[in-house]
Amino acid sequence: MALLKKPVTGMKDILPREMEIRNYVMDLVRETYGHFGFTQIETPCVEHIENLCSNQGGENEKLIFKIMKRGEKLDIANAKDSSDLSDSGLRYDLTLPLSRYYANHSSELPSPFKALQMGSVFRADRPQKGRFRQFMQCDIDILGDGTSLAEIELVSATTTLLSKLGFKDFTVRISDRRFLKGIASCCGFDESSWDTVFIILDKMDKIGSDGVKDELLKSGFDAAAVDKCMELFRESNGDSAAVLSMKEALGEHLAEGTAESIISIIDSVNASKAGQFNIKFDPTLVRGMSYYTGTIFEIEIAEFGSSIAGGGRYDGMIGRFTGNDVPACGFSIGFERIITMMLDADFKVPSKSDKIAFLVDKKMTSEGLVDVMKQAAELRSEGKTVLVTQMMKNKKFQKDNLEKDGYSDIRDFYNK
Amino acid sequence: MALLKKPVTGMKDILPREMEIRNYVMDLVRETYGHFGFTQIETPCVEHIENLCSNQGGENEKLIFKIMKRGEKLDIANAKDSSDLSDSGLRYDLTLPLSRYYANHSSELPSPFKALQMGSVFRADRPQKGRFRQFMQCDIDILGDGTSLAEIELVSATTTLLSKLGFKDFTVRISDRRFLKGIASCCGFDESSWDTVFIILDKMDKIGSDGVKDELLKSGFDAAAVDKCMELFRESNGDSAAVLSMKEALGEHLAEGTAESIISIIDSVNASKAGQFNIKFDPTLVRGMSYYTGTIFEIEIAEFGSSIAGGGRYDGMIGRFTGNDVPACGFSIGFERIITMMLDADFKVPSKSDKIAFLVDKKMTSEGLVDVMKQAAELRSEGKTVLVTQMMKNKKFQKDNLEKDGYSDIRDFYNK
Numbered sequence: 001m002a003l004l005k006k007p008v009t010g011m012k013d014i015l016p017r018e019m020e021i022r023n024y025v026m027d028l029v030r031e032t033y034g035h036f037g038f039t040q041i042e043t044p045c046v047e048h049i050e051n052l053c054s055n056q057g058g059e060n061e062k063l064i065f066k067i068m069k070r071g072e073k074l075d076i077a078n079a080k081d082s083s084d085l086s087d088s089g090l091r092y093d094l095t096l097p098l099s100r101y102y103a104n105h106s107s108e109l110p111s112p113f114k115a116l117q118m119g120s121v122f123r124a125d126r127p128q129k130g131r132f133r134q135f136m137q138c139d140i141d142i143l144g145d146g147t148s149l150a151e152i153e154l155v156s157a158t159t160t161l162l163s164k165l166g167f168k169d170f171t172v173r174i175s176d177r178r179f180l181k182g183i184a185s186c187c188g189f190d191e192s193s194w195d196t197v198f199i200i201l202d203k204m205d206k207i208g209s210d211g212v213k214d215e216l217l218k219s220g221f222d223a224a225a226v227d228k229c230m231e232l233f234r235e236s237n238g239d240s241a242a243v244l245s246m247k248e249a250l251g252e253h254l255a256e257g258t259a260e261s262i263i264s265i266i267d268s269v270n271a272s273k274a275g276q277f278n279i280k281f282d283p284t285l286v287r288g289m290s291y292y293t294g295t296i297f298e299i300e301i302a303e304f305g306s307s308i309a310g311g312g313r314y315d316g317m318i319g320r321f322t323g324n325d326v327p328a329c330g331f332s333i334g335f336e337r338i339i340t341m342m343l344d345a346d347f348k349v350p351s352k353s354d355k356i357a358f359l360v361d362k363k364m365t366s367e368g369l370v371d372v373m374k375q376a377a378e379l380r381s382e383g384k385t386v387l388v389t390q391m392m393k394n395k396k397f398q399k400d401n402l403e404k405d406g407y408s409d410i411r412d413f414y415n416k
Numbered sequence: 417m418a419l420l421k422k423p424v425t426g427m428k429d430i431l432p433r434e435m436e437i438r439n440y441v442m443d444l445v446r447e448t449y450g451h452f453g454f455t456q457i458e459t460p461c462v463e464h465i466e467n468l469c470s471n472q473g474g475e476n477e478k479l480i481f482k483i484m485k486r487g488e489k490l491d492i493a494n495a496k497d498s499s500d501l502s503d504s505g506l507r508y509d510l511t512l513p514l515s516r517y518y519a520n521h522s523s524e525l526p527s528p529f530k531a532l533q534m535g536s537v538f539r540a541d542r543p544q545k546g547r548f549r550q551f552m553q554c555d556i557d558i559l560g561d562g563t564s565l566a567e568i569e570l571v572s573a574t575t576t577l578l579s580k581l582g583f584k585d586f587t588v589r590i591s592d593r594r595f596l597k598g599i600a601s602c603c604g605f606d607e608s609s610w611d612t613v614f615i616i617l618d619k620m621d622k623i624g625s626d627g628v629k630d631e632l633l634k635s636g637f638d639a640a641a642v643d644k645c646m647e648l649f650r651e652s653n654g655d656s657a658a659v660l661s662m663k664e665a666l667g668e669h670l671a672e673g674t675a676e677s678i679i680s681i682i683d684s685v686n687a688s689k690a691g692q693f694n695i696k697f698d699p700t701l702v703r704g705m706s707y708y709t710g711t712i713f714e715i716e717i718a719e720f721g722s723s724i725a726g727g728g729r730y731d732g733m734i735g736r737f738t739g740n741d742v743p744a745c746g747f748s749i750g751f752e753r754i755i756t757m758m759l760d761a762d763f764k765v766p767s768k769s770d771k772i773a774f775l776v777d778k779k780m781t782s783e784g785l786v787d788v789m790k791q792a793a794e795l796r797s798e799g800k801t802v803l804v805t806q807m808m809k810n811k812k813f814q815k816d817n818l819e820k821d822g823y824s825d826i827r828d829f830y831n832k
Contacts, residue, residue: 389528
């Protein structure tokens, strides 16, 4: 029986041109974040099922690829459901594995610890254009720093990277989960219903403020509370004055220091920014993950109309492994989206060395080959790229393609 | 309930120091193989179970991590065994996925195609020191070239890489599966028993020639045939004369061109070599994988007494996807073993930029932070690494550790 040529559903093979762009971006990520003192680490692709299903990842948990138990542990006859058959699964993000990693290794790591991760994550999503079941995530996180310095560094590093990648005029939207809580409290929503309220508020981008209002009312929330909420929860002009006016409106419902922290982040980022972008306070920012506890941020590029990076503070997650909370804050760029944009824009990766191709006739003698290899070795020792390859029957076709790949010097080798 | 801090059994978290060495080696791999005209590609970590269980991977197939089917496809009540519950699994090597990839994309790739792959593979092996269930493989392959040029390029590129990594005085052992077949045929072993004979011969390293002889006899093979086999199957001095003398001994039992191909490879590699190493013909080389069809090679470093790279020709594998055989040959370095050796030797990765650390007092005001961030931004724009981080209570401890990490310039920042 013939084997299957296509990749498994929803996953993709990466062709040379895309791989070149991916490597270029990954190098730039490592270099840029390296200059900010982030050090790279890695965790396994496979995680304990208990950790993956720990009810912190929201919708993502439904999308876990589960790995079957092996040998005697696999007891199909007595299995009630899939949870009896699996004790591990593929990671669906890098935040949970990082928290486990830090809990396991904190004594061997600096404090605070600035981590860079680039790795594949896996989600059994419905396949659709541009969304894959295995994709790269690229995260920076600062663990062990509860001050705004963490947010400032994360935003500065990410915006510097995006600027180096050629992005301009993007907007960093910043808020704090504690504003949302303040709004919910101020409007009189019952605390048990806050998560529901936030999920509806998060739909602003998709259904607009009228849609959000309708959905809140349909969900049975009090009309006066909904009106007040809609008034508070509106996009502001995003400057420090707007933060202070929100603070005043919320009064005692807002946790102390929330407004000052946002203002400090905005001021420091603006004062030291490397690139053309805006940073603004936006109280309509919600972000899906239930694990966020403080600052949240997202970067949007107007011309693409979509978010290209996002993150926030999640001070409670590491404590789920150790019993002791550790402040933590992270920022993730949309690596795959960036690659897609660069492919669409036909981005050319600058070549690092001269590229020479040696086309060798199939009938070349052993002595002839020795001579070819000597010449190639000499050029390679000078740092040049030398592709030594068999000559195709259709040499013109082969040469045209090599030229497209940047081989400007193409030499033929026949028996003398 | 507290979550699990340790990685899953047999897999490992990669700490910053190891990651730095891994990145250094990966960069050198990309650069060196790039100079030989190899282009990097990637395939998904997940493969069709039909492909993984296609009986070409020998022992590896038993070690597959199987992924559970999802939704309605998962029918536990009617499942007879694990094969009813899984339609995909984690790849256990990069050769099978590459063959699938080439079968799927050959029209978009140059011919011959020189591929570089670096990626994680997964094997549910019994965990033991230095052997992990997720580990990196690093392979180069040339697809579509049936001439010895493929072998010459693969050996040249791999030996150049090992030399750049600082390895000296290693030995490339080279043979051809067709010598083994010639020996088996010449001795009169029945063709149906050849695989059994080869599996026993492959134990030479472990049980010596007396052990091999005993096992062949115990397996019921004819004593005269075994004697003749042991005489032919002995390590030679490895030069061209040895190849020719083996050719003469095997006569018509050896496929035409086998000896000449080995001699041509040895001559060309020797003539163009960049580094201190030997290449020699060794008819005792077997290599486990059943998919090899021609040349096989292995690199040994005497002082470590173990193989550090291996590969060979597998002209039949791509045809299992397409129905049309495509010549293929590959060489894989033992990435994890190399990393372990470098860690043991306390290898220091050369730093690319000045490293400066800013230690910021926790009580720093917003205005103070603005000033710190401005100074950091200026130094970073000059290409320097600036770690801006919160000052620890035990500043001396923090500074000592930063110095160990290469931060020679450490500055304190307090409110003025």
